[in-house]
Amino acid sequence: MELAQTEAGLLLLGCLFVFLGLGVWIGLALAMVGLVGVVVLPMLVPAMPAMPPEKVMGTAIWQSLASWTLAALPLFIWMGEILFRTRLSEDMFRGLAPWVQRLPGRLMHVNVIGCGIFAAVSGSSAATAATIGKMALPALLQRGYHKPMAIGSLAGAGTLGLLIPPSIVMIVYGVAAEVSIVRLFIAGVIPGIMLMALFSGYIAVWSMMNPSLTPPRDPPMPFAMKLKESGQLIPVVLLIGFVMGSIYLGWATATEAAVFGVVGALALSAWGGSLSWNSFRDSLMGAVRLSCMINLILAGAAFLTQAMAYSGIPGAMAAWVGSQGFSPYMIILFLTIIYLILGCFIDGISMIVLTVSVVLPIIHSTGFDLVWFGIFIVLVVELAQITPPVGFNLFVLQGLTGKGIFEVARYTLPFFFLMLIAVAIVTVFPAIVTWLPQTMLAR
Template identity: 45%
Template sequence: MISDPLVLSVILIAIMFAFLISSLWIGVSLILTGIIGMLLFDHNLPPVISVYTKIGDLLASSLYDALNSWSLAALPMFILMGEILYKSSISTRLLNGLKPWLNYIPGGLLHVNVVACSLFAAVSGSSAATTATVGKITLEELKNRGYSKSLAMGSLAGSGTLGYLIPPSLIMIIYGVLSDVSIGKLFIAGIIPGLLLASLYSFYIMYKAKVDVTVTPMEEEVFTLKDKLNSFKDLAPIFSLITLVLGSIYGGFATPTEAAALGVLGSLILGLYFKSIDKEVIQNAILNTVKTSVMIGFIIAGAIFLSQVIGFLGIARAMSEFIIGLGLSPLMLILLIGIMYIILGMILEAISIVVMTLPIVLPIVILAGFDPLWFGVFLVFMVEMAQITPPVGFSLFVIQSISGEKIEAILKATFPFFILMVITVVLITLFPEIVFYLPNKMID
């Protein structure tokens, strides 16, 4: 039996990674790691209480706490909304409507990736859906029009991750449930950082277009005023859906869960309006929603059980005391945590990173003086990076499947946008008011 929480934490991390490498389900890996930790630790429990009884009590309470959450009800609703938009032609209409307005900006239609991903992220909440939907429409078309395929892939990879940052965000919902932070405040806090990152992407595209004329076609497509006015037929309904979902939250008329339900209703109405939805589309959307929601729910349940085990064994407290004993400044601490997340992003996908690390990391950053609301936005940036870091960068796989390019070429194209993401993280760390401005205004 082991009595030192720090030694036990190292053993548990090794066990957890061994389970993950073995391709065991993430939820099962988390629960088994917690059970093994309980069995290995020297509890010194009274004779009438067995460790098996304590494991059973913790497991039962964590499963109930994980799934009996009204906030978590928003998750399947936002997933369903994204699935409906993805499987209908609504996303195609969004891009067609944007073309006339972006053609005269340096970089031209390359900005479609940034703008379209930002808008689609605001109605889907999923980086996977955002990258796949926009990429299937833009990559081939941009190539055929004479635009740089490398810059198109890089901007898609970077902009596709905005699905996690621009609300509504699935990762923010999961973080809010696990950390007991207001999901509505998280949504509001992510707006300015998300727009800042999107703006940096666009500025970089404009810079590249100025210094390298080969990234854009020599002959630009001309759009008339009539074309611009006609584009409102495609854009207005989609902007209405965004206003419905986000406006109901920020205006205080609906909770995130209620707004998610409105989003599903709105996406169905749009599908009927555009005549792009049928029984098969709805069935596939519901089936994929159930699969994704059950998977995420199981992972959250396992994460909360592991979190309770870590608290019961004193691991979080011991690690906090150890790190405090190192005498690190808050900025040095957050730098080390950021590096840790970038490394984890090379081997794990986004949801796994959040649910496995949060029980250990969150108490430490709060003890160091960081606000959990700010850390939620910081963590979203970290898991965004995980989407475009090899070898388990999900967005890289999506773009590879769409473009047919080698992963090396995609990585080279994506690297500048990864650096821009790092710059944005530095900015919100040095100037946390970027995160707090809108939530404070809403409270005032």
């Protein structure tokens, strides 16, 4: 039976690479591989049970998409799409610039702080990098800041869109692994702040070591003027605080908080004068397109997961890993390498739904907390966002700067290593992830 399961696993993996190589949409490719698993494998491997494909597909897709928790996904995406079409990037730079002038590195910290703030309303890495980059990058280069550091810090900080809640990737993982979205959102707070501190710390140290590459500070600004410059930014921060606070304090579920976020984003857009019929329609259609793409991937992955469950592949892999005597740290190292390799070819959401059915039995067998593992996956998916040749943030920065994707990747390399350090820190000290949700939800 082990030989049959090995052959079945290799066959399904080979089919997946063939379909992806032919350019088939990832969601459809996953569903087609699932069909191979349900229809073809029982013919080739007699030990595997034959199941009616229409029943397996219907049940799997319905169970994966008929989720009240999943309803938060398009709403959070819509909130980000609405604010993406406002003057938020301009307000962000103007509002943050006066407060970072005294820090070593000065305005380059706007990339990190701005991405952290926008991450809390978008949930998307590429949207975060694009929104902050379209205003901050020209302003930094115009003032004479070091171009490689400006580009690299923006690409690295843009990945915060996946880690700082509300995160689209966290919702997808929570649904796929049947883990509380609220716990994942709370668990991402401290690692997100830690990653921002690592980025800003590196910028400060680099600036002190290269003072000639950092322009002089702008003229001092009175405190009242700083507040005035930040006036347009404060309502967005208050919206973030209300949406996430309502989740953390138990006033609302993630889905209900997403509704508050959409209403608040529409109100801010109307107040700022950027809400029109065209912007409303474009934001709604943008949210629909992205949500449909994610749901298609989830549906295809659910069918493939069901097919693999019937074949016994995940259980066999978990048993094999357990029999090898690998230490937990060794397993995490292998998984990190696997995800980094996958990140060179497919996007983060696809990575999660493609691997979670196989990886979770291994994680269960080694005793890792599933909330902690969710944050670990988000961190390695963040790494994939700045890994060529399919790093989405690299494509965004390539479009903004006109530089080649491998040149942008070279600029981003220091922040790639900082994120690897973050992965190592949360692995050695898992309480960084698990302490806050355990404390807040124990009340």
